[in-house]
Amino acid sequence: MKRNILLLTAVTSFLLFSCKNKEEMTEVQVPSATAKDSIPAKGDPKSVVANQGAFQMKGLNYGYNDLEPYMDGQTVETHYGKHHLGYCNKLNDAVKGTPLETMSIEEILKGMDLKNSALRNNAGGYYNHNIFWEILGPKAGGRPTGKVAELINKDFGSFDQFKTQFSDAAKGVFGSGWVWLVYQNDGTLKITTSINQDNPLMPNSEVKGYPLMNIDVWEHAYYLKYKNERPKYIENFWQLVDWSKVEYRLSLIK
Template structure:
């Protein structure tokens, strides 16, 4: 067969194959590879719990604006900054807030300050209740206060003195010491009596925030008035339960 004839025959066979299929040959398509899944961020180690009452529930002792800013801004900032500080140090992963607090003196300042701020504020909110819902003091705690301070009025006066004497920002506490006795103490900034850096260590059963943001919108510079009024919203039922638990743990 001559070359022109062979070429003509090949062309005819190719056209016949296309015609038989009814269309041009289909080239198989490869599906695109799926995009890699976005990494799921790790859950925050610590979160801000809602208040156990409304922002307006402690009126008129603590005003709504103060409670709103104090909880949703100040306390939230301590939680956010604590999460950042803990995430930056793998050695702290999985530690509870209590574990961080008790070894505060060995930790970076950002962890100490923000862990203290988170623990202290959580404790503070739980120390209070609306005036109509505060519980009664237990006979055991009432007797211990009388034995240690002479009377409830004398105790409140000593607590107020410690709170007004705290220079700058800090906290005033009623604690149960290692000997089981009650004591009033005060700490600077966001320290507390559980910390290894505390001058007087013990188990807190009452804690009051004497940072200005805790009272300034209503009381301005009158910290003493804030400390006086505060007893109206102290939940003595909660405090009494803490006192019983502290003694049981000794």
């Protein structure tokens, strides 16, 4: 028995040492086996402020815990107050002292030098998350109405068919990325995906247009609550979509 305990201790120590020196492959730590399905947060989104610079955090229209039970408070707090804030601060660093400081985020993305990885990743991360938080809300979900509903029915056959196609695209993203509903220049809607923090405004996008909504399928968006069950996260995402916000984004197109 004593020999087995010594052997287990040695193996555990080796694994801890190995993990410490191995390059991290994901953005988040794997939660312990005792992690709860729903983890509340005690912070206030209003306290999240970017460093001084051209771009600032836009805030949330809800509290960290208000998206329960579909998205836990700690995930929202970490996602918004750490990941999103980090992209914002690094974007400000990337544009500081350059002509980009006076440009809008959309102008920066459309003229993106794809070889500039710092600008590409952080401008994309900042913009993508702005849309993600905007189109989510408590007591949301259901089906779209108005012009968005008309376009979805016209271009996808029905809302159910659109929802299936969008969900399947989210499940199929390999690694980290996003799924988008895009309004194209010809007036039609299209579902597209992007890797990492790329988006439909960038020059390399296969489907170009104005993003109406998106879903974040990076692990930091769901891992604390859903672990490796991305399909469950995607299924519950539909309970959080505020279609009035999607409709508002469509109304901004001239």
